[in-house]
Amino acid sequence: MKKLFYLTATCAALVLLVAANRSSKNPYDLKHGTPAIKSISALAFGPDGILFIGDSKSASVFAVDTKDKEVAKANAVEIKNIDQKIAAALGTEVKNIKIQDIAVNPISKKIYCAVQNVDGTSVLLLIEGDKIQPVSLKDVDFSSASIANAPAEDQKDRGGRSLRESTISDLNFSNGSVMLSGISNQEFSSTFSKIAFPFTNKQEQASLEIYHAAHGRYETNSPIRTFTTATLNGKEYLVASYTCTPLVLFPMDELKAGTHVKGRTVGEFGAGNSPIDMLSLKQGDNNVLVMANSSRPVMRVKYKSIETYAGSLTEPVKESFSTAGVDFVTLPVVSVMQMDKLDDGKVLVLQRKTNGDLDLSTLNERMFF
Amino acid sequence: MNNNKKTRFRILWGLVFSFCLAACSETDKKNEAITITWENEKAAAIFIPHQFVTAVPKDSIEKLLSVRLPKNNTSILGEYYVEDKGVEFRPLIAFSPGLKYEVWLSGKLINEIAIPASDDKNAPAVLAVYPSTDTLPENLLKFYIHFSKPMQQGEALDHIRLIKNNHDTVPAVFLDLQPELWNSDRTTLTLWLDPGRIKRDLQPNKTLGPPLQQGQHYQLLIDHNWQDANGLLLKNNFHKDFFTTGRDSISPNTATWTFDLPATGTAQKLGINFHESLDYVLATNTMQVVDANGAYVKGNFEVNSNGTVVDFIPAIAWKPSNYTLEAEARLEDLAGNNLNHLFDVDLTQKQHQPKDLYKKSFVIK
Numbered sequence: 001m002k003k004l005f006y007l008t009a010t011c012a013a014l015v016l017l018v019a020a021n022r023s024s025k026n027p028y029d030l031k032h033g034t035p036a037i038k039s040i041s042a043l044a045f046g047p048d049g050i051l052f053i054g055d056s057k058s059a060s061v062f063a064v065d066t067k068d069k070e071v072a073k074a075n076a077v078e079i080k081n082i083d084q085k086i087a088a089a090l091g092t093e094v095k096n097i098k099i100q101d102i103a104v105n106p107i108s109k110k111i112y113c114a115v116q117n118v119d120g121t122s123v124l125l126l127i128e129g130d131k132i133q134p135v136s137l138k139d140v141d142f143s144s145a146s147i148a149n150a151p152a153e154d155q156k157d158r159g160g161r162s163l164r165e166s167t168i169s170d171l172n173f174s175n176g177s178v179m180l181s182g183i184s185n186q187e188f189s190s191t192f193s194k195i196a197f198p199f200t201n202k203q204e205q206a207s208l209e210i211y212h213a214a215h216g217r218y219e220t221n222s223p224i225r226t227f228t229t230a231t232l233n234g235k236e237y238l239v240a241s242y243t244c245t246p247l248v249l250f251p252m253d254e255l256k257a258g259t260h261v262k263g264r265t266v267g268e269f270g271a272g273n274s275p276i277d278m279l280s281l282k283q284g285d286n287n288v289l290v291m292a293n294s295s296r297p298v299m300r301v302k303y304k305s306i307e308t309y310a311g312s313l314t315e316p317v318k319e320s321f322s323t324a325g326v327d328f329v330t331l332p333v334v335s336v337m338q339m340d341k342l343d344d345g346k347v348l349v350l351q352r353k354t355n356g357d358l359d360l361s362t363l364n365e366r367m368f369f
Numbered sequence: 370m371n372n373n374k375k376t377r378f379r380i381l382w383g384l385v386f387s388f389c390l391a392a393c394s395e396t397d398k399k400n401e402a403i404t405i406t407w408e409n410e411k412a413a414a415i416f417i418p419h420q421f422v423t424a425v426p427k428d429s430i431e432k433l434l435s436v437r438l439p440k441n442n443t444s445i446l447g448e449y450y451v452e453d454k455g456v457e458f459r460p461l462i463a464f465s466p467g468l469k470y471e472v473w474l475s476g477k478l479i480n481e482i483a484i485p486a487s488d489d490k491n492a493p494a495v496l497a498v499y500p501s502t503d504t505l506p507e508n509l510l511k512f513y514i515h516f517s518k519p520m521q522q523g524e525a526l527d528h529i530r531l532i533k534n535n536h537d538t539v540p541a542v543f544l545d546l547q548p549e550l551w552n553s554d555r556t557t558l559t560l561w562l563d564p565g566r567i568k569r570d571l572q573p574n575k576t577l578g579p580p581l582q583q584g585q586h587y588q589l590l591i592d593h594n595w596q597d598a599n600g601l602l603l604k605n606n607f608h609k610d611f612f613t614t615g616r617d618s619i620s621p622n623t624a625t626w627t628f629d630l631p632a633t634g635t636a637q638k639l640g641i642n643f644h645e646s647l648d649y650v651l652a653t654n655t656m657q658v659v660d661a662n663g664a665y666v667k668g669n670f671e672v673n674s675n676g677t678v679v680d681f682i683p684a685i686a687w688k689p690s691n692y693t694l695e696a697e698a699r700l701e702d703l704a705g706n707n708l709n710h711l712f713d714v715d716l717t718q719k720q721h722q723p724k725d726l727y728k729k730s731f732v733i734k
Contacts, residue, residue: 041548085443088438090460091446091468092465096465096521098524119599120519133446165553169548183550187707222564
């Protein structure tokens, strides 16, 4: 009996020890402290509620553990005049603030919102129902990585040449990597960085210039404006839109450090317009790409259409303002400025209404499937 | 006056004196006002003296005290710091110049404070627009707009227009890019003309045509209703007038550049003449001077206002030796053609092998 007691006690102690070890284990090599974030240009969520913050000013990406708790279901969000509510909470006027990005934590379904004040101060807010709360970035678990191609500090003095500056145009996480597109504010180019997460000291960073073979005769190097990822015919692709023409596919496995990859243009969605945000939704076997546009309504493209569209657009579209390539559906939703997935059936949108109001609202799955 | 009367008189005077003292000290207390804490010329916090919050337990300050905008029930986000002489409230972002704020305690308005508006004499101005020349190619790719102060981001296209022949506003001429392209201190905006309309054969080019047409007069207008980081509007409207010439379809070529050589033993400038206007910003930060040992020569590059000549001013005197000027391939002309390739490469034409650096030697005698 005594032996059984000791055995049970030993087992219990071992279980506790293992549990303690597991809970204290830091799977993403985060450290505790205050990240030196200088600006919040873009937001994206990774695994386990890790929030990635793209910081153009310090040419870095930060990973911050939100420690959010998992909830089963996302509720639809409807908040009218979100800009007025944010301005009031910050003690200022709407004209002084700009909503830089919104991102929904896939675990907690909480809405994170990056706002910039007119004086350049960036703040991170949490929107829960009608409540707006600050997200403290002091004393958090975090890690960071510099963005590829940003020259080192010591290069500033090298012959008097100044740092190259670029602006993060989009940020995503997929399949173990953080991906960023950055547009130079000097030469006409962009960089695309793919950084493995957890970040390590000796990380492999891929920096690419992406060329776009346009209509057979002219080849152009064009900056990426927004992108997402998708699996097509079992292979992972980068789905990107440019500053000059819309939808282009790149096989992920071809995006390697220092390479120049030519994308395949699969769709043009009309002149005088360019996509400003995109995301992928999945329901059963149906995958769709959702795009918000600068001067056209939100569009939905079935990835099956992209999978079966084997060609590449090589001829100019004949009719003015017409479209070409894969089939798409225009949704009755206009002037969407930001969007993110609430879950695989709902999309949160920041939308300028016809009366001028800026509302946060939800597009339901019947729009997409 | 008998003793009783004297005593009563003294008590009366004592009471009057005490009352006056109390009244005076009350007046002093009332004069203790809420003050603004300025940091880097921003109203970073307000200090609420103890007299306003005496009845509040320290641990309830955050629950009972709130700072709000007038006619608004929303408590401004920020942190409260309880100190010996009162409470400091530090909002998440600095208080806005020119706005009034109310301090509420337990549902009652206890005081208000006005943040002074920024001084108009510090209003921002457009210092320059590059390219500065008044004749530009019809396939011009971008403008740089230099401001005297950090500006508000995100609304450039609300304030910038292009007028053709003093008459028509050219629609959709600039790329609506969010986030906008600013330098780190937000004093220089890079503004692209819609590249999709410049690139030959792309759909926007075919349907809308190029943004600029040859042989036309244009005016770039920047309206003064654009606020800077302190909420001040531009001092004046700004305009840049220019005329468009033909398409620039030739990449910059280092072989055609010429040097204006300095004398040995001096720290005179080295002149590099491109014989055409190149990108004003890239012209100063894509080049290096390397000595015969392969070491970078320290110094500064300065470009003339029309981007045709760059001067290199060395930090030390030149030696009689061979030197090399290195130019990065990303150096562009006004049409976005760089040292390696044209803005839109014609695949039917033979291309030369791209390089990262282009080198041009010179000798100081």
